[in-house]
Amino acid sequence: MEFRDLKTQYKVLKDDIDKAVVEVMTNCNFISGKQVEELEKELAEYVGVKHCVSCANGTDALSLALMAWYIKESDAVFVPDFTFFASGEVVSHIGATPVFVDVDKDTFNISAKSLENAVLKVKKDGRLNPKVVVGVDLFGLPADYNEIKKVADKYGLLILEDGAQGFGGEIEGKKACSFGDISTTSFFPAKPLGCYGDGGAVFTDDDNICELLKSYRVHGKGAMKYDNVRIGVNSRLDTIQAAILSVKLKAFREYELKDINRVADKYSEKLEGVVKTPYIPKGFYSSYAQYTITLDSKKVRDDLQKYLKDNDIPTMIYYPKPMHEQKAFDYLEYKGEDFKNTISLCDTVLSLPMHPYLKDDEILRVTDKIKEFFYGIK
Ligand SMILES: *Cc1c(COP(=O)(O)O)cnc(C)c1O
Numbered sequence: 346m347e348f349r350d351l352k353t354q355y356k357v358l359k360d361d362i363d364k365a366v367v368e369v370m371t372n373c374n375f376i377s378g379k380q381v382e383e384l385e386k387e388l389a390e391y392v393g394v395k396h397c398v399s400c401a402n403g404t405d406a407l408s409l410a411l412m413a414w415y416i417k418e419s420d421a422v423f424v425p426d427f428t429f430f431a432s433g434e435v436v437s438h439i440g441a442t443p444v445f446v447d448v449d450k451d452t453f454n455i456s457a458k459s460l461e462n463a464v465l466k467v468k469k470d471g472r473l474n475p476k477v478v479v480g481v482d483l484f485g486l487p488a489d490y491n492e493i494k495k496v497a498d499k500y501g502l503l504i505l506e507d508g509a510q511g512f513g514g515e516i517e518g519k520k521a522c523s524f525g526d527i528s529t530t531s532f533f534p535a536k537p538l539g540c541y542g543d544g545g546a547v548f549t550d551d552d553n554i555c556e557l558l559k560s561y562r563v564h565g566k567g568a569m570k571y572d573n574v575r576i577g578v579n580s581r582l583d584t585i586q587a588a589i590l591s592v593k594l595k596a597f598r599e600y601e602l603k604d605i606n607r608v609a610d611k612y613s614e615k616l617e618g619v620v621k622t623p624y625i626p627k628g629f630y631s632s633y634a635q636y637t638i639t640l641d642s643k644k645v646r647d648d649l650q651k652y653l654k655d656n657d658i659p660t661m662i663y664y665p666k667p668m669h670e671q672k673a674f675d676y677l678e679y680k681g682e683d684f685k686n687t688i689s690l691c692d693t694v695l696s697l698p699m700h701p702y703l704k705d706d707e708i709l710r711v712t713d714k715i716k717e718f719f720y721g722i723k
Contacts, residue, residue: 362592398549542586
């Protein structure tokens with residue numbers, strides 16, 4: 346059993362993907378081929394925003410957003426404590442200060458209440474200007490942008506949606522990657538919509554921000570490539586990846602997103618009352634980048650993981666360490682007492698095999714082994 350089965354997906358889409366890749370190689374338009382702009386149009390239309398600017402990876406997408414907002418040294422950027430490292434790394438990289446915020450224990454996403462407390466603390470301290478909140482759509486579930494927006498509006502924060510895991514998710518029919526003043530995603534192979542290498546995209550309704558993003562991603566270009574008006578980066582999505590993504594987006598829209606939700610429902614039905622299954626609030630829809638259960642203690646989690654491994658069932662721990670405990674952030678001098686939920690989740694979460702091609706008998710094998718772990722062999 347694969348944790349995320351990219352091989353089966355390729356087998357299903359092989360004819361179309363091979364054709365798309367060969368076309369790029371035949372034309373040799375490897376950088377900035379027409380497929381890139383076509384994909385950007387398709388993505389913007391799917392998400393329901395005015396502009397999509399593709400780039401080299403999901404981390405650069407976040408960095409480009411911070412560049413376009415001129416985020417600087419004296420700025421505080423609020424980041425959930427329970428997320429992938431990149432969500433906070435980009436803040437330090439641009440020279441600003443990440444301020445970590447505890448998450449909700451049920452949705453795993455940033456807690457609006459903890460966010461407000463963190464903003465008040467920064468204001469009282471007076472050294473930094475509260476500027477941006479990064480909402481991460483962890484494991485495919487959009488963060489609670491209705492609540493985040495209330496806090497953001499009250500304190501004048503910009504919202505940056507890190508939708509690296511959230512592509513395809515929804516709140517009341519509105520698509521993920523449309524909730525931020527700027528939103529981003531990643532096309533890393535294992536993400537909900539993945540390419541065959543690195544890739545990412547930035548989404549915005551703002552025409553000026555779109556122009557800035559397009560400039561920053563190609564060495565701060567002005568009217569043309571050899572007219573450079575600002576210090577930028579080199580962060581383009583290459584044409585082969587764009588061609589592959591167009592094929593994959595079609596499958597994603599037509600059946601993959603539905604199928605992965607069917608897998609999630611089956612897992613939840615079989616595991617109800619056995620372990621704590623993912624909580625999807627009313628009106629929310631997840632793209633299930635991960636299916637993550639919560640156990641009662643670290644010991645139970647670790648023992649269950651070992652039991653499943655012994656039965657050839659792969660699982661992962663996303664994430665074993667809170668952001669504020671990462672060595673790279675030692676310089677921020679966190680003590681840890683404000684992050685009760687994150688600390689507990691790092692010890693108790695376990696992500697199960699999850700992808701749209703998971704078959705019923707595989708799901709049953711996983712859930713049966715979990716029941717066997719708790720109740721013994723019947
Ligand atoms: C994967 C991921 C990123 C980074 O994306 P890359 O394409 O790997 O650079 C950023 N944030 C979150 C939450 C992610 O899961």
